[in-house]
Amino acid sequence: MPKVGMEPIRRAALVEATIHEIGAQGTLDVTVGAIAKRAGMSSALAHHYFGGKEQIFLAAMRHTLRLYGTEVNTALRAANTPAQRAEAIVKASFANSNFRPEVIAAWLNFYVLAQTVPDAKRLLTIYQARLRSNLVHALRPLLRARADEVASRTAALIDGVYLHQSLVKSKAQHSQAAEDVLAYLDFELKETM
Amino acid sequence: MPKVGMEPIRRAALVEATIHEIGAQGTLDVTVGAIAKRAGMSSALAHHYFGGKEQIFLAAMRHTLRLYGTEVNTALRAANTPAQRAEAIVKASFANSNFRPEVIAAWLNFYVLAQTVPDAKRLLTIYQARLRSNLVHALRPLLRARADEVASRTAALIDGVYLHQSLVKSKAQHSQAAEDVLAYLDFELKETM
DNA sequence: GTTTTTATTGATTGACCAGTCAATAAAAAA
DNA sequence: TTTTTTATTGACTGGTCAATCAATAAAAAC
Secondary structure, three states, rough: OOOOOOHOOOHHHHHHHHHHHHHHHOOOOHHHHHHHHHHHHHHHHHHHOOHHHHHHHHHHHHHHHHHHHHHHHHHHHOOOOOHHHHHHHHHHHHOOOOOOHHHHHHHHHHHHHHHHHHHHHHHHHHHHHHHHHHHHHHHHHHHHHHHHHHHHHHHHHHHHHHHHOOOOOOOOOHHHHHHHHHHHHHHHHHOOO | OOOOOOHHHHHHHHHHHHHHHHHHHHOOOOOOHHHHHHOOOOOHHHHHOOOOHHHHHHHHHHHHHHHHHHHHHHHHHHOOOOHHHHHHHHHHHHOOOOOHHHHHHHHHHHHHHHHHHHHHHHHHHHHHHHHHHHHHHHHHHHHHHHHHHHHHHHHHHHHHHHHHHHOOOOOOOHHHHHHHHHHHHHHHHHHHH
């Protein structure tokens, strides 16, 4: 029953299935077969559309990163003051769409992928640079020369909270995580107010 | 040429080789054969002494964690004031023995291992608890009720700096990393002085 | 000096899996 | 209506690898 125009639908389903499969297994050791099955198709079709496993992984990464980027941008548009901008970035980083067990596990495994796949490393490096840049831009009016230092620290803190959370299977408490990081920012900012 | 009493020597060699192999490949997808070869023996012998791949990984984890623990304890013994204790913990966390590309990569992969192997998760959870406990103990006299919060944040910051460093192939600059975290601690402590 | 224990490996087995291909069929184009 | 394009999969292939085993030999125990 071949309906035409399936490609984008199949690709999206595979990307979604990949994130869930990596999250569920907690490792990149997932078979194309398992991903394809989860996406409701044969592994041959997955290969047909993506060429290979690595491309599937990279597409899943791009999707996750794009989702995160969108989340941040939306939050930033609703912010008016520098402090609100900083808060928006942190809150978006722990929004429900990202801070879920399977996405956290996937994120962790992307860092592993980046050890061997140059494109994966490139994507994560861009993500880190953008996060820092966003934070610096938000913090500069408030902290002047110290903005860079605090931005870097905040970025590391966010990543560290994710890493910590990857060990805790239970329901990820995004609000708690966001509060933790925000408390640090408040501490940095309170002297400038 | 069987010499008796080889077991501890072989085990140690395999543990060392495992860390280097994981670090070099940047993944847990290393074969027992490759590890054994690096350690100068057949893969059959590796299986003979450890039983299986998973046990080899766990032994490598325990070794890495023990090494880190020793480093911290040594540094702590040389510290006299609470502030010195906090500083000692942070500096030990970025000591040359831990903060090297292959060890950082191994550490990252241990977090992945913890997603599937309960014993690995247990080991990392213990590590995190001990790190926090050490920091709380050092900070309590200085920060009283805020000690727990700052300790957690510092622990997350350390892990985040490691994660960040795993992306940067270049020579890990341990001193810079330590300074980053120490600058945060100084900031927290300066008001109490 | 015979037996048992320890050390060691080459060869083998059984499973798994990425990637390929030929075959089928529906839709679209010519 | 014939041809081409798009969708789809079952079956196959080649390779990899963890784990096992039988065989060899030196040391230690008896």
